[in-house]
Amino acid sequence: MLFVRNLARAAPRTLSRTAGASLRPSAIARPSTFIRSPAIKALLPTRAAAFSTTARRSQEDDVDVDVALSAKLDSEIQIEEDIKVNEQQPASIKDFLDNSPFELVDTPGQEVVKLTRSFNEEKITISFSIADITNFDPYAEDNLFEEDELPEESLQSDKQQNPDDALDGEADEDAGAPINLSILIEKPGKTDGALNIDATARDGEIVVDNMFFYEDATVARIDSPEAAQKRADVYPGPPFGSLDEDLQVLMERFLEERGINESLAVFVPDYVDAKEQQEYIRWLKNVRTFVDA
Template sequence: MMSLRSIVRSAPRALTRASASTVVCRSQAAIRTSSLSAFRTQSAALRPQQASAFSTSIFRSAAANANETDEELSLKLASEIEFEQDVKENEPIPTSVKDYMENGPFKIHDTPGKEEVVLTRTYGNETITVSFSIADLHNYEQNDMYDEDPALSDEDAEGEGRSQERDGEPAEGEEDLEGLTNEPEVPCRLNIVVEKPGQGALTIEAVAQEGAIVMENMFYYKDAKLAHGANAETSHAAQDVYPGPPFGSLDEDLQILMERYLEDRGITQALAVFVPEYMDMKEQKEYLSWLTNVKKFIDA
């Protein structure tokens, strides 16, 4: 299911759909007027004595429409920016995120404008890197929308609305904040790399969701550079390395010991809680920055 922020974002768009339709109608009317004017001018252009009137009227009309569209787009972007700023102000940093940033064992590397977040720490002679990306949030929401059957959703909504009306509960269309807060958490994919000098690296693919970390695959690379895939060459070379069996098919005792191995290095439940919440915060920050940059470009 979509995240709570995505559901909230869709609300103002739904409320302004009527006004947006009005804008579209106005734009379409302007286009029809422009097209009629162009047709009349083109017909007049067939007469040699009026040929000079063709180019000036067409270009003036097109320029006027372009300026109007730019202004409407800038105003809409300003409205979205204001909404996102209100969301940011009304959503304080979660306590779990603040505590982890202040007391967690990892150093956070978050570059503005980039999707990936990297966590690093040392443990004895080991260098440990954990990376995740806000792209997972977008991909999850898109897949969730594609998986829904509109026809079935309409039928379910109609049936639920009738049932709620019979039971004296809020009818269809009314807010159900309790239902929104019970949305399942977005699964966050983690790429965990444990390096030792001169010994290569272990790479663990895992998922953080619902306060737990689930390991999926584990790789060993003699060359630690292959664990990071910094460029196309190393990524291609890493694909040729024997990947090992899926983690879930390993001996149960081996799985348990490997999970303890990661917990000793800070891959714990606290990290599983921190990552999804931090990812949601970063997505909101990056989206607000993106809106601001687009508006500046349109207004320039």
């Protein structure tokens, strides 16, 4: 995922960068347009670069900054394209696109991706965003207390009860980012209402968080301040996990019948990862074209 790839990107760059160089700007958090859950902490938020260049000006007065910047952008593009060539696209992406009833709607330059399909008389739209992977910090889900803040006897007890925790912790660091899904189910011509389900795709599973019912489906579809306020005013229902277990099971089966299943849960994080790299390369090229104009 992005965290692993950032390490790969950083390795060749350290040959030409001074100590303390930060990861590229895409790791800075940006808000998702449809996420209802609390924002994930931004990756390395304290690494903002100071703009002051006074100390270096005496050595760089004769440098053509535009030319140097263009060359640096070229270098970054080459690094990213080399990574892209050496990385094989996950089989899950092709398998899903070839065999799934969903149609992919991916606009170059946009963060949000959509999957659409018809099911009987229903129209289903699933939205997700690459912002979730750029915002992801693999260490953010650690315990609220650091080990040195916990009582020593508590730490010893945990180690005795869970001797494999150290290994599990290493595995968690390699776990993919949770990708938020906004699932909109409409019945055009039959009812004006719509179900909007907030869920998360992670580790090959779809986890339902909340279910909303909108009496007017356009409130869920339209992206405007007025519609956002109306969505915020709608009663969200209780947390999905607090519902009767039979109701939870039936709702999960309801989604599975519509193709919202393990195959989708594997596809979404892999596709987000691939799109994030494509968008970063596109961004680099656009900036270089502007600088060179």
